[in-house]
Amino acid sequence: MIEFRDVGKRFADGTVGLESLSLTAREGEITVLVGPSGCGKTTSLRTVNRMVEPTSGAVYLAGRDVAQGDPADLRRGIGYVIQQAGLFPHRRVIDNVATVPVLQGLSRREARARAAEVLERVGLDAALAQRWPAQLSGGQQQRVGVARALAGDAPVLLMDEPFSAVDPVVRVELQDELLRLQADLGKTILFVTHDIDEAIRLGDRVAVLRVGGRLAQFAPPDELLAHPVDDFVAGFVGRDRGYRRLGFVPATALRLVDLPTRADANGDSGTPGEWTVLLDGSERPAAWLGPDGARHDLGSVYVTDGDDAAADAAGTLRGALDAALSSPAGRGVAVDGAGRYRGGVDTDDVLALLDRGAPR
Numbered sequence: 001m002i003e004f005r006d007v008g009k010r011f012a013d014g015t016v017g018l019e020s021l022s023l024t025a026r027e028g029e030i031t032v033l034v035g036p037s038g039c040g041k042t043t044s045l046r047t048v049n050r051m052v053e054p055t056s057g058a059v060y061l062a063g064r065d066v067a068q069g070d071p072a073d074l075r076r077g078i079g080y081v082i083q084q085a086g087l088f089p090h091r092r093v094i095d096n097v098a099t100v101p102v103l104q105g106l107s108r109r110e111a112r113a114r115a116a117e118v119l120e121r122v123g124l125d126a127a128l129a130q131r132w133p134a135q136l137s138g139g140q141q142q143r144v145g146v147a148r149a150l151a152g153d154a155p156v157l158l159m160d161e162p163f164s165a166v167d168p169v170v171r172v173e174l175q176d177e178l179l180r181l182q183a184d185l186g187k188t189i190l191f192v193t194h195d196i197d198e199a200i201r202l203g204d205r206v207a208v209l210r211v212g213g214r215l216a217q218f219a220p221p222d223e224l225l226a227h228p229v230d231d232f233v234a235g236f237v238g239r240d241r242g243y244r245r246l247g248f249v250p251a252t253a254l255r256l257v258d259l260p261t262r263a264d265a266n267g268d269s270g271t272p273g274e275w276t277v278l279l280d281g282s283e284r285p286a287a288w289l290g291p292d293g294a295r296h297d298l299g300s301v302y303v304t305d306g307d308d309a310a311a312d313a314a315g316t317l318r319g320a321l322d323a324a325l326s327s328p329a330g331r332g333v334a335v336d337g338a339g340r341y342r343g344g345v346d347t348d349d350v351l352a353l354l355d356r357g358a359p360r
């Protein structure tokens with residue numbers, strides 16, 4: 001648990017980075033700090049590992065004031081990931097990751113073994129371990145950054161815009177990866193971003209800050225979207241928040257309908273006369289066959305019981321609505337966690353659930 005108690009920071013030139021921040025990041029959760037540029041997100045984060053010393057108030061980590069004791073000891077117990085990974089350019093990937101275990105007293109050999117383990121954990125091929133950071137893509141560098149922060153096995157991770165330097169597709173992959181890791185590891189994570197979508201996707205709880213590090217609202221994502229406390233927060237979370245919030249509403253009451261299906265064995269399936277789902281040999285939907293026999297893309301599918309925590313809209317009204325609206329047939333295709341055909345999603349059924357007031 002990380003607790004900020006009335007933390008203020010006035011820099012030497014008189015700039016107020018933080019006025020008085022009070023909030024608690026719970027153990028085992030991802031707490032996201034989000035807000036416009038200059039609102040004090042990075043400053044807040046850095047008061048935790050004492051890269052910034054507050055001018056008033058205090059930060060408590062697991063009940064202890066971080067100002068007491070040696071900052072170097074403190075930092076060894078805290079993983080830190082920054083934008084553009086901050087890798088040491090003159091150390092190979094494996095030695096970048098082994099840095100903290102070495103500082104913790106492991107032999108170089110043990111530290112490298114530990115590093116190899118964590119690199120695998122974040123989805124990096126062992127072949128990359130001997131490269132220099134400059135020989136990696138931006139996304140790979142960020143993964144190494146995460147691996148390095150995990151290698152010390154610290155219970156607390158500070159992540160400062162760790163994914164903002166990569167393109168949107170890789171960014172979503174990295175977010176998925178973090179959620180997957182977190183489901184296993186249960187770290188206490190403080191995550192800074194200026195991207196509200198990222199905040200909502202990753203945060204168990206999200207703190208929206210305004211300039212001066214003043215807390216505008218601190219709440220779980222669904223509550224933030226449903227009940228923004230004021231115009232600032234409402235403006236920040238955006239106008240499409242009703243739609244976003246569907247991503248948190250389980251579609252348990254949605255019943256699936258039967259769709260015509262056909263095996264996609266020969267490619268040429270004739271003219272069905274109505275929209276028909278083509279299934280591959282493993283019962284997975286491959287495409288739609290139009291009434292005139294032409295093939296069409298499936299559109300997005302609705303995952304009914306995806307067991308992957310990272311599957312964004314698994315089993316939610318948003319997933320159901322996306323599937324129904326993106327399908328050329330006017331009805332969406334539902335699959336199970338393994339991608340096998342389960343049934344169809346009727347747009348009217350989804351809209352009826354929305355009308356019944358499930359989401360606000």
Ligand SMILES: Nc1ncnc2c1ncn2[C@@H]1O[C@H](COP(=O)(O)OP(=O)(O)OP(=O)(O)O)[C@@H](O)[C@H]1O
Pocket residue numbers: 011012013015016017018035036037038039040041042043044194
């Ligand atoms: N060392 C410093 N000296 C003076 N002012 C500083 C210093 N570091 C940060 N500030 C100021 O403190 C305020 C908060 O900065 P901070 O970096 O915490 O904001 P941020 O929310 O992380 O912004 P961004 O999203 O742009 O990174 C800003 O006005 C910034 O200019």
